[in-house]
Amino acid sequence: MQFEPEIKSAIADSLSKLYTHTISPSEIKLDETKKDFEGDVTLVVFPFTKSSKKSPEQTANDIGEYLKSNCKLVSDFNVVKGFLNISISDQFWKSFFAGASANPEAFIDLKKTYPTPGHLMVEYSSPNTNKPLHLGHMRNILLGYSVSEILLAVGHRVEKVNLVNDRGIHICKSMLAWKKYGHGETPVSSHTKGDHLVGKYYVEYDKRFKGEVAHLVDKGMTKEEAEKNAPIAREIQEMLLKWEAGDKETMELWKTMNGWVYEGFDVTYKKLAVNFDKIYYESQTYLLGKKIVEKGLSKGAFFKKDDGSIWIDLTDVGLDQKVLLRADGTSVYITQDLGTASLRFEEFEGLQQLIYVVGNEQEYHFKVLKEIFKKLGRSWAEGLFHLSYGMVDLPSGKMKSREGTVVDADDLIKEIDEEAEMTTKALGKLNDFDNAEAKALYHTIGMGALKYFILKVDPKKKMLFNPTESIDLNGNTGPFIQYTYARINSVIRKGERVFINNESAVGSGSMESTAENQQPTKLDADKDIIKVLYRYPAAIKEAAENFSPAVVANYVYEVAKAFNHFYHDNVIVDEANKETSLYRLQLASVTAGVIKECLKLLGIQAPERM
């Protein structure tokens, strides 16, 4: 199906025959021909002028002539300066398209293109159970889900996992504040989503704490002393100790409040239409790392300082010395990650890669993690990959939870759904939709807008989230692509009515005679879109290799745009030209299939009509 190898080897032949220049076909690079020039692929001949001892133009002509007479795929060529533009025969495009349309599912399904699928794990979301999800989490969640879907699509086995940070001093804060000031408030009694309720008490703690500190400072303490001696801060320490000791009352409270949070998260995850295969809880894994550290110490990979703390020296790989276990024997952050990573490779035999979707502020952390496992000689250490993404900024500046400038995920989803509803109603599109259908569609469109807006940006770049622009429905947006898909379906439905389900209506004499005069597959007008479709496997493969949904997003936009362009220049269902129409219906159907699959890879729903 790929034409490039054949052309490349023909080029290699031509070079050796014409100029006794030997080169392996894989070293030859072909580019897509630019739109303004005639042709499909372009060979840049400058590198060969040394062997040919001729001008670039002459060299390109020689090679072109050779290809035209010796390679069946090449129907024609032209030369502009040192650029040899090669036209691939219509026959090739026809048979490519015939293949794709005869079996669209096989064309869209890329599993077979990866003969040796891997076994990967993607960790994403990883929330704290002390506050609701915000916009930053959303980039994480959408990226993680989409990357997983892309990897699945090319045939890998993928474990989607979530690691919930459900313990520690920050979790105790909301517990303590609720206990002291909550008066038994529950999500039900207050009609508040559980995660928001808990978040409220986390904020409450911070407020009280600051108040107490200010009070002590007024009394003459330094800020540092005050922070240590604030009564509420002492209570927190006590509570953490109680939790670690398994105190019954504390554990009950912890379980109850975490339960509220999970209920709240589930609602948000559901709205985002993401899921996990397995959820890990830090409370269950945070002690696992200790054994690894002790083992590493006995093997000599780590060392102990005089105070009893255990360290690793990574200065040889350009990093610092890092503490792995405190003098009192308790874990630090990275100790836990040592434990969970090891656990996962034990639990999932044959796991090759563990992809962490985590913000770029933790790049150093993951470098260290990987180096530690390398030092420990774990065979899978190279399979640890930090899929790092940039922060989400707002037009008003950075998001800071302490300053209350975060965009809450639930609020945002709600606003965007409402915006989608308003716009849709204003356009008067939904006359034949019932209430439930219409509501579902608003959400589909809203989420399409939001997800696409976030995923189209290269993960590693920090991005600016403009709430107003994110809900635009025109241009390079999710709804534009969804809309195109819905329109294609409408075309296909009409085609079914006219040609397929109602064959007799057009089957009479005059139609058939017209059909005979018609070239069934005249490619000229449609080649642009076929060429875009042709690139689909390569685009998805690239996305999978780079863990980048942005590649899929930008590709599917191109598909949608190409179709819209085509659609406006051509009548697709034309009863006077049945053959052409049937062929174009096939084209529409393959295009729809590609769009739907790409949207699926982005976690976006493709509405059948809108």
Added chain:
RNA sequence: GGUCCCGUAGCUCAGCUGGAUAGAGCACAAGUUUUCUAAACUUGCGGCCAUUGGUUCGAAUCCAAUCGGGAUCACCA
């Protein structure tokens, strides 16, 4: 200070394994609808690809330096 990432149209972003005249969308201006969805399409306007130097037949793309923006370098998580 060390390390890493980013800098492309007024704005938001593509393009980066070196190739022709650097692309979209938004915004702005002007047009297109008796046809299968106008949430569409067409045209115009808009660029010293941060700067400087290097490598090369050829640089937005590779290398170095500089300037700007961000992140990180905790016995925090």
